[in-house]
Amino acid sequence: MARKNYPDEFKRDAVALYRDTEGATITVIAAELGVSEATLSAWCKAAGVSIRRCRSASAAAASPGCETAEQELARLRAENKALRATQARLSTERDILRSAAKYFAGERNW
CATH class of the missing domain: 1.20.5 (Single alpha-helices involved in coiled-coils or other helix-helix interfaces)
Incomplete structure (x- = not known):
């Protein structure tokens, strides 16, 4: 698979979108932008933005009895x-x- 090169402006905008969107996870934002979670996570780490860790909705739906x-x-x-x-x-x-x-x-x- 070919490695994609993204413009710096796109990277900055992606990080800003993640940082400014309350409650959104790396998974959701990465899917909306069409990049991998690891790529967006690396961009956020490079920009000094902390990664929010939260339980995913699929994990919550997997155990509805609790x-x-x-x-x-x-x-x-x-x-x-x-x-x-x-x-x-x-x-x-x-x-x-x-x-x-x-x-x-x-x-x-x-």
């Missing part, structure tokens, strides 16, 4: 809040794309 009713309710509420935020973001993106399509198509009767 959470209390209050913990399950809190987890479900947080998941519901995240899903609503995602829905709002996607709705806004759809509206923007619809407006752009109207503009570039030159049609006014949508």
Whole structure:
């Protein structure tokens, strides 16, 4: 597999994204950027950014019997809040794309 060379600006932006995103893990940010976890981790270490260690959602889902009713309710509420935020973001993106399509198509009767 060929080794990829990333521009310094991309590396700085990736580290800044990880540093400024609360609760995000290396795994999530690396997947969004299309780089390996080890690569992003190395960039963060080189920039002096500490790596957050937390239990992954898949590990929590693997043992559902160990959470209390209050913990399950809190987890479900947080998941519901995240899903609503995602829905709002996607709705806004759809509206923007619809407006752009109207503009570039030159049609006014949508």
